[in-house]
Amino acid sequence: MNEARLEELKKILNERRQNLEQGSQENSDAQNFDVLNFNTSKSDTSNSNASNFDASDLNNKNSKALNSNDKNSDGPNLNAERGRKFQNLDPDNATLFKNSKTRDYDKEPIIIKNYEKFFVYARLFIILPTSGLPLFLIRDIIDFGYINTYEYLLSCMALLLIAVITYIxxxxxxxxxxxxxxxxxxxxDKGVVKRQCKVEEEVLRRNFSTENFRTSSFIVLVVLCVGSLGLFLVALIFMYITNMLLKLIVYFYINHSLKGFKIFPFIKVARPGYGKYLYxxxxxxxxxxxxxxxxxxIYNEVKEYFLQKNINIDYIKKDYTVFI
Known part of the structure; x- marks a missing residue:
């Protein structure tokens, strides 16, 4: 075989070998590319799944937390709503609540000091003499033309002393x-029950003084005023003024204040009781x-007592008197 033929065969073998090496290289690159693509897609998919999972997880957690907070915030409203429904379902609820606050006065009675005797005595020993002073004042001016201030000062001091002794x-x-x-x-009286008065609304009165104003008393008043040329009317006016001043002074002495002072401080709960004998x-x-x-x-406490009996002492009838 000649040398030209050998060179040609070598050339052909070299070309085939190069082609084979090039083909194997391309196959290897293709495989590596596929592997890379697979890994990349897998990684992207896993990353995508992970991000989707985390996001959904966070959303779920946040929504659960928000729902939980909403439930917690709605708790008082739900409880209030249930309370309202319960109250609506229980019509006696208000009554039961009211009864639970009701005071048992047999177990916890109100006990107050009784000033009745002082004011009953005061109208004869203090108010009546004091209201008569202006009449003597008018008489002195008309008859003598002057006022003996020393005598009136002594009279006022005597009345003051009588008031103190009566109070003691x-x-x-x-x-x-x-x-x-x-x-x-x-x-x-000294712990002994002297009289029991049943609470009766038609008997209760708010008294300006300590006796009732009657039609017969009014007729007597008119006759005395006309007969005395108005002097008795002057005395009567000063009786009421003295009466009010006495209440004011006693109230201030007891409380060291005039807060809560009322012109009608008395409640009459029965007809007056008297002794068995004529005198x-x-x-x-x-x-x-x-x-x-x-x-x-004391006023508020007694008012609450009567309110439990459906009586408002602010609106009971008032009695005025003629002779204090």
């Missing part, structure tokens, strides 16, 4: 009390029928 013996040294129970208002049947013997509300606290 009828209030300070007197152990009279009034007790409010469920059924009765009881008047006690007891006079004005100063009236007893065990009058309540003096001597402070705003």
């Amino acid at each position: 013996f009828t209030v300070i040294r007197n152990k009279r009390e009034i007790r409010f129970t469920d059924q009765y208002i009881e008047f006690l 007891n049947a006079v004005a100063i013997s009236a007893h065990y029928y009058l309540i003096y509300l001597y402070s705003s606290e």
Whole structure:
């Protein structure tokens, strides 16, 4: 075989070998490319799944947390709503609540001091003489043309002393009390029940003083005013003024303040009681029928007592008097 033929065969073999090497290289690159693509797609897919999973997870958690917070915030509203529904379903609920606050006055009675005797005595020993002073003042001016101030000063001091003595013996040294129970208002003297008055709305009165104003008394008043040329009317006006001033002074002495002072501080709960004998049947013997509300606290406490009996003492009838 000649050398030209050998060179040609070598050339052909070299070309085939190069082609084979090139083909194997391309196959290897293709495989590597596929592997890379597979890994990349897998990684992207896993990353995508992971991100989707995390996002959905976070959304689920957030939504759960928000729902939980909403439930917690709605808790009081739901409880309030349930409470309203429960109240609507239970019509006696308000009544039961009210009854639960009701005070048992048999177990916890109200006990207050009784000033009745002082004010009954005061109208004869203090108010009547004081209201008569202006009449003597007018007489002196008309008859003598001057006023003896020394005499009136002594008279005022004497009346003041009488008022102090009356207060000591009828209030300070007197152990009279009034007790409010469920059924009765009881008047006690040294712890002994002297009179029981049943609470009756038609009997209750708010008194300006300590007696009733009657038609017969009004007729007597008119006759006296006409007969005395108006002097008795002057005395009557000063009776009311003195009456009010006495209440004001006593109230201030007890409370050291005028807060809660009322012109009508008395509640009459029954007809006046008198002694068995004729000499007891006079004005100063009236007893065990009058309540003096001597402070705003006592007034509110007694008012609550009557409210539990469906009586508002602010609106009960008022009695005025002629002779104090």
